[in-house]
Amino acid sequence: RKMAEKIRGLRFDHDSYVWVNGVLDYGGGPNYAVRVVHPNFPETEGMYLSTDMTDIQGNFPYLVELQGVKEHGELFFTYYFKRLHSDEVAEKLTYAKLYEDYGWIVAMGIHIDDVKEYIDQTDQKSRELASSLAVQLLLTLLVVVAFTLALLIFLERLRFRQAQQRMELAMGRDTLTEAVSRKYGTDQLTKAFAKFQASGVNTAIMMLDVDNFKNVNDAYGHEV
Numbered sequence: 001r002k003m004a005e006k007i008r009g010l011r012f013d014h015d016s017y018v019w020v021n022g023v024l025d026y027g028g029g030p031n032y033a034v035r036v037v038h039p040n041f042p043e044t045e046g047m048y049l050s051t052d053m054t055d056i057q058g059n060f061p062y063l064v065e066l067q068g069v070k071e072h073g074e075l076f077f078t079y080y081f082k083r084l085h086s087d088e089v090a091e092k093l094t095y096a097k098l099y100e101d102y103g104w105i106v107a108m109g110i111h112i113d114d115v116k117e118y119i120d121q122t123d124q125k126s127r128e129l130a131s132s133l134a135v136q137l138l139l140t141l142l143v144v145v146a147f148t149l150a151l152l153i154f155l156e157r158l159r160f161r162q163a164q165q166r167m168e169l170a171m172g173r174d175t176l177t178e179a180v181s182r183k184y185g186t187d188q189l190t191k192a193f194a195k196f197q198a199s200g201v202n203t204a205i206m207m208l209d210v211d212n213f214k215n216v217n218d219a220y221g222h223e224v
Helices: 002-008 061-072 112-171 182-199 213-220
Strands: 018-023 033-037 074-082 089-099 104-111
Touching: 002 018, 002 033, 018 061, 061 074, 061 089, 061 104, 089 112, 104 112, 112 182
Parallel strands: none
Antiparallel strands: 018 033, 018 104, 074 089, 089 104
């Protein structure tokens, strides 16, 4: 009795509920079972059931249920039954399992229309999620591409500046003595003067003149 009361209190989505039939005769026929718990028809609890009973479409749900649990212990099957809190009769998908120790067939079902509605809602949510993920993925790809292009441009400019500096340095120095050219000196003086204008720091220039340096070259060679 306590178990039956607990089952009566169970409720699930889409007005689903659990019901229990107690098997009296596994051979079927009239009075093969008794309705133990049925939240949709509580007034019929204690009523005897027959495998000859049909739904509005002429199906034999109790016969199918009994044969299924006898052969497999459990089964899924469909039949037409009244909705909870409504007089509407609709096709119902049911799962039933036999608990032989108690002689109970415990079942639960949902109307197929509700399943289709749930599937449609799930499909809609899946499409919305897929669209959202696609947009996020596209934005991520755009950000990655933009960042990659910016990085490539930065590295290219850096390499260009370094190459330009190396070229200017090579053009401004003598390959033999590594002495700077007059153009290099003029450029450095221009930069020094600009620095002086900006900071006020004076620049000193020192000039050296070695007399008779030709004698050094002639005696020891230009490399020395």
